Amino acid sequence: MPEDKGQDATAVEQALLDAVPLPSASGGSASIASQLRRAILDGTYAYRERLPAERDLAQHYGASRSTVREALRQLEEGRLVTRRVGSGTFVCYRSSSETDDVAERTSPLELTEVRIAVEPQMARLATLHATQRDLDRLGEALAAVEACSNRDREAFTRSDAAFHQAFADCTRNPLMIDLYRQINEVRSHAQWARMRDKVLSPDRQRDYNDQHRALYDAIRARDAENAVRIVLEHLEIARSDLIGAGRS
Amino acid sequence: MPEDKGQDATAVEQALLDAVPLPSASGGSASIASQLRRAILDGTYAYRERLPAERDLAQHYGASRSTVREALRQLEEGRLVTRRVGSGTFVCYRSSSETDDVAERTSPLELTEVRIAVEPQMARLATLHATQRDLDRLGEALAAVEACSNRDREAFTRSDAAFHQAFADCTRNPLMIDLYRQINEVRSHAQWARMRDKVLSPDRQRDYNDQHRALYDAIRARDAENAVRIVLEHLEIARSDLIGAGRS
DNA sequence: TTCTAATGGACTGGGAATGGTTCAAATTGG
DNA sequence: CCAATTTGAACCATTCCCAGTCCATTAGAA
DSSP: OSSSGGGGGGHHHOOOOHHOOOOOOOOOOHHHHHHHHHHHHHTOOOOBBBBHHHHHHHHHHHHHHHHHHHHHHHHHTSSSEEEEETTTEEOOOOOOHHHHHHHHHHHHHHHHHHHHHHHHHHHHHHHHOOOOHHHHHHHHHHHHHHTTTTSHHHHHHHHHHHHHHHHTTTOOOOOHHHHHHHHHHHSSTTHHHHHHHHHHOHHHHHHHHHHHHHHHHHHHHOHHHHHHHHHHHHHHHHHHHHHHHHOO | OOOOTTTTTHHHHHHHHTTOOOOOOSSSSHHHHHHHHHHHHHTSOOOOOOOOHHHHHHHHTOOOOOOOOHHHHHHHHHEEEEEEEEEEEEEOOGGGGGOOHHHHOOOOOHHHHHHHHHHHHHHHHHHHOOHHHHHHHHHHHHHHHTSSSSSHHHHHHHHHHHHHHHHHHHHHHHTHHHHHHHHHHHTGGGGHHHHHHOOHHHHHHHHHHHHHHHHHHHHHTTHHHHHHHHHHHHHHHHHHHHHHHHOO
């Protein structure tokens, strides 16, 4: 086999040089579904917007209505669209840019309630699963927070968020890390700026730093119960601060 | 099944490329297989994309259909493609850049750990904040779950997810609802199908239904402590089931 | 209100494309 | 010469796509 078959070797070589293997198969319901999915994801069709009628889509894609319906069925299965008889097919997916809406609709108290749910267990998982490398990163993040001037609240907020994300990373739980990234986004949303100015007195910052340090030490010492207790106290204080600020 | 979770995927890809010692051998099924393999690995044919039909490939490579079929057989043996009669040949290999899905990187146990963090507090918030309308919807979702046949696990899973989302809605906390939507997506991901078949015996389904009903009653009665206890027991059972299934 | 048009949902029959299989002839290499 | 591989062709079962048709629902016009 290594030897060429003499007379048509040139033809074979030509085929190899043509090596672009690209009559890439296209067409079919899968292809249409993919195109529509991309259009929805990148915002061509916005949230709650109506898609063209099935018959129009069929004509546009040069496919039969059955094929378009199959494509839409796939999108519906992926919860990207909903279909209403007599009305049309509507986008029911919120793109990431529209997800900021969650931050708009979430109150500081609601955020704290979520954190009270998540962070204690997070502390437990972190003490169980954190690697030495995780602990190093957490220590660096802590140092960065403590290095912040009491004046520069912007920097404090940023490095505080980084510390909490490093805290989440310690759990080694991909889903937990992803969820906390989302929580952190809400946390650092512009809405909280004023509230933070009310709450974040230099004294408060010192307290927070102490609590961060205590949490770090507890995780290092693999002391789960202590870590959970620290987080809970930290959040309870934050909650009462919020309520106090709201009533003042 | 080659289980390479991320870290050294490029090494694996290199090994796959090196698998054929004579990639430039003219003619023969090995050559075609090599070219197609490279096309798949470098993303020319993406995950789940359809390859050209065997007859088209044969014409393109100037080979007979039988030879192309042999090449495809080698790719199928290497788990790079799957073939379906009447449908086509599809890439079933995910390149390392396509495996960034959280659901793919989260194990059943990790999912349960997150749920143990979130759902008890969710139960508490639900009993505090659920409106009558929320309770009605939760009741409907519960009825839908209970109406599922013990045979149809697909339907059970779907309505179970709907029930849990209605449960989250009861908290009236936008952030919590959004986080749980994400958790539910991971929960209903295809990865769990086999695990579910192991775990979801008819007896198990009955138990789950009883626990769902008990949770519903507790929330209706505004009995927070009971609701939290029920959720925790529910999840502890789920966790031990998972561990048991993993060890069986 | 009533009527009309438009929409998604469901179904059918037929045709085309696809991978699976088999077999005999041709080619290749020892 | 023989043995193995490749080739070409035909046929099969399956799946998908298409072109309809009819229906229930919805929204809007008369």
